[in-house]
Amino acid sequence: MPSRRVTALDVAKEAGVSQPTVSRVFTPGMKVIPEMEKRVRDAAKKLGYRPNALARSLITGQSKTIGLIVAYLNNPFYTEVLEKLSHSLRERGYNIMIFLAANHAADVDGVVQDLLDHQVDGIIMASVSISSALTDRLKEEDVPLILFNRGKDDPDLTSVTSANVDGGRKVAEFLIQGGHTRIAHISGWQGASTGLDRRRGFEEGLAAAGLEPIAVVDGLFSREASAAAARALFASAQAPDAIFVGNDHMAFAVLEVLRNELALDVPGDVSVIGYDDVAMSAWDSFQLTTVRQPANRMVEAAVDHLMAQISSKETAADHIEIDGPLIVRKSARIPKGWKE
Amino acid sequence: MPSRRVTALDVAKEAGVSQPTVSRVFTPGMKVIPEMEKRVRDAAKKLGYRPNALARSLITGQSKTIGLIVAYLNNPFYTEVLEKLSHSLRERGYNIMIFLAANHAADVDGVVQDLLDHQVDGIIMASVSISSALTDRLKEEDVPLILFNRGKDDPDLTSVTSANVDGGRKVAEFLIQGGHTRIAHISGWQGASTGLDRRRGFEEGLAAAGLEPIAVVDGLFSREASAAAARALFASAQAPDAIFVGNDHMAFAVLEVLRNELALDVPGDVSVIGYDDVAMSAWDSFQLTTVRQPANRMVEAAVDHLMAQISSKETAADHIEIDGPLIVRKSARIPKGWKE
DNA sequence: ATATCACTTGAATACGTATTCAGCTTAGGT
DNA sequence: ACCTAAGCTGAATACGTATTCAAGTGATAT
Secondary structure, three states: OOOOOOOHHHHHHHHOOOHHHHHHHOOOOOOOOHHHHHHHHHHHHHHOOOOOHHHHHHHHOOOOEEEEEEOOOOOHHHHHHHHHHHHHHHHOOOEEEEEEOOOOHHHHHHHHHHHHHOOOOEEEEEOOOOOHHHHHHHHHHOOOEEEEOOOOOOOOOEEEEEOHHHHHHHHHHHHHHOOOOOEEEEEOOOOOHHHHHHHHHHHHHHHHOOOOOOEEEEOOOOHHHHHHHHHHHHHOOOOOOEEEEOOHHHHHHHHHHHHHHOOOOOOOOOEEEEEEOOHHHHOOOOOOEEEEOOHHHHHHHHHHHHHHHHHOOOOOOOEEEEOOOEEOOOOOOOOOOOOO | OOOOOOOHHHHHHHHOOOHHHHHHHOOOOOOOOHHHHHHHHHHHHHHOOOOOHHHHHHHHOOOOEEEEEEOOOOOHHHHHHHHHHHHHHHHOOOEEEEEEOOOOHHHHHHHHHHHHHOOOOEEEEEOOOOOHHHHHHHHHHOOOEEEEOOOOOOOOOEEEEEOHHHHHHHHHHHHHHOOOOOEEEEEOOOOOHHHHHHHHHHHHHHHHOOOOOOEEEEOOOOHHHHHHHHHHHHHOOOOOOEEEEOOHHHHHHHHHHHHHHOOOOOOOOOEEEEEEOOHHHHOOOOOOEEEEOOHHHHHHHHHHHHHHHHHOOOOOOOEEEEOOOEEOOOOOOOOOOOOO
């Protein structure tokens, strides 16, 4: 049973035309006289022909594939992002080669190498940091890179984040207006721009009112670390009356420690505010007040920019910040006269 | 600035050898005399050469890529699976091309076509159903397929699931021993084998004790549908004293309705049991008693079988069922003398 | 009627690698 | 010393497509 894969040449013979004509029929934008097209399509259908994407990519240099590297999938924000990315890219005719990489340089390095070997047309890195050596290599190979939810000072590297500094400031203002005085922060990982920026905006917001946080602890994007931090905060002499947590994922852990372990009332005894507005934040069990990170718009911005850079390699890099509102729910005291 | 991609031929010239020799150096298993190898490797490093995976795949017919199709990423069980799959496949030298597909035939069809165009070596479908027409096509193209967490009667289709019937039965026995008498079931989608099998085992388990569920409602794997079902159950004349929910994801929604909307005590007024044992089930907020679906072992089994089918196309299909224990927490009354 | 042009088509080639096969070198056996 | 076998290497080719370019067709303009 030979049953070889059916090739463009087979179709050509069947249809009585040349191989290039078959190619043209299957290449959008190429013109072929209707009668030929019909003969080719009929033959293709009869034989079950589909162009070999590998061979096509080899010659065009366009793999129509985007590399996606993700670090934290346990944070549901990123599964939302993954889902939206998948649809958005597929709509534009691109496929996704995905890697889950720990945030270690060695891991990321290897993964990027793999992506380059596969001639990806572009790379999106969600919440993973990248070394300068690697960005240089990408520049050399002319492969566009988008940092998603992670900034970098490098001016010719495109990043898409939410307006983290602003977001942090909004939280500070809300808590101050709510009359809180002993405000603590369990931050996102301080090795990431997201964690740093939110903290900075938050501290600036407090400073504008002449306040400063009574404590800042690095929650490392981890439930365990954040829970431990929450316990520590209440074991110290001066217990906070409000906690801003660097993202929702950590905030849920903090909420549980406060309510279940420490038997505190939220927001009666202490207000809690998160960041991201993942779907779970709206669940009855949490009702978390949080800053929305608009995954939809962030993804669209990222994909738009990636496409622009792919089609014109000279597209200027940009640092895109998407603004998001504070979503007021029940985990933080609501200031009198708060208008939405 | 030409700065073309550096090819095996460039390396060959630089090293003063032939292109095939370069190829052999980079093909594991091929023998080359040490001196040549060193010259080639030095030249490669100097020029920054890496083999083009596309060209390689085109000729070997092995893309070293696995297609992955996932339906429900909002259920955290599947993000766990995705993470483990990613690592397991990468360890074995395979890459993942991922698609999130709604569970519509048209969607799945298109996605599979895309995967075939890219010459994937195998396909894993997690919780998505497939038409017979499509399995035929895959068989014709000789591309192995593994159904993950979804069975099919087709005897020469490999599937990996947990022991769903057994699991359902375990839940029934636990509830019966707990003295429950008005037992309801909010099932997984009855269009999926997972949902059907769990229900069947559950009903068998009840029947063995001469019972039958007072109600069975299809939760459609959806939080909203499940919440509505829970409300309906308690709006009817005979309220249940126990509910078995088809998976944890839905069970969380049910728990919230019971506790927050209906002000019921769980497990005082009603016991709730889920299925999957996702990480969240252990959270203080839920403490969900549930049947563990061992993602690790399921993934390993799936990958092992896929590899076997890839290396020997004649590997027999199999229906693999991985057994998982009932994890007893606090959402369901614990039978007296229950021994763990 | 001829020249020009716009359109299509097909022959040849390129993409970057793995593999076949013939030829060469070297070691080993007698 | 001679023959054989084994071990490597390189020239040629294949993988399946897109693209260049020359040639062919017919239409339009002169």
